[in-house]
Amino acid sequence: MKYIYLDHASTTPIKKRVLKEMLPYITENFGNPSSVHLLGKKSKEAIENSRIKTANALNCNKNEVYFTSSATESNNWVLKAIAFSNKKKGKHIITTKIEHASILNTCKFLEKQGFNITYLPVNKYGMISLEDLKNSISDETILISIMFANNEIESIQPIKKIGEIAEKKIFIFIQMLFKQ
Structure with missing residues (x-):
């Protein structure tokens, strides 16, 4: 059955490029970024790098970028x-x-x-x-x-x-x- 999905404003498929970037943090480096162990530190570093990239894209300070779940x-x-x-x-x-x-x-x-x-x-x-x-x-x-x-x-x-x-x-x- 074919369907046309028209609700991309609420949720949408992940682009392959984004999935490729996220995959290591879903499958291997899944540590809690608040933890002090190695996996946690890797997750924290990835979040901070994402914060910097986002700030650069928005032309703002990294301290102005917050990530939420929804x-x-x-x-x-x-x-x-x-x-x-x-x-x-x-x-x-x-x-x-x-x-x-x-x-x-x-x-x-x-x-x-x-x-x-x-x-x-x-x-x-x-x-x-x-x-x-x-x-x-x-x-x-x-x-x-x-x-x-x-x-x-x-x-x-x-x-x-x-x-x-x-x-x-x-x-x-x-x-x-x-x-x-």
């Missing part, structure tokens, strides 16, 4: 980190009603921690209203988390316009985040 873990980590490290500046986060479950579940958790979350509605095409976004931003807003492209309904948000709105409304906060 997008869900990454989303959870980033939202909580931004929220808790900036709660003295404000406790308001804006997202949409159609975000990935990892965003929505983390926002629900943050609500229980005293954060105010605005869930922007979308129209029948899955698009937010830029006017709703503008009206939702307050002096307490510390984060706007809006998915650029939705892999389930194929909506593509006007991210440049969203960024311009955020920049006008909370430019000082954005500058502070990126300087840290």
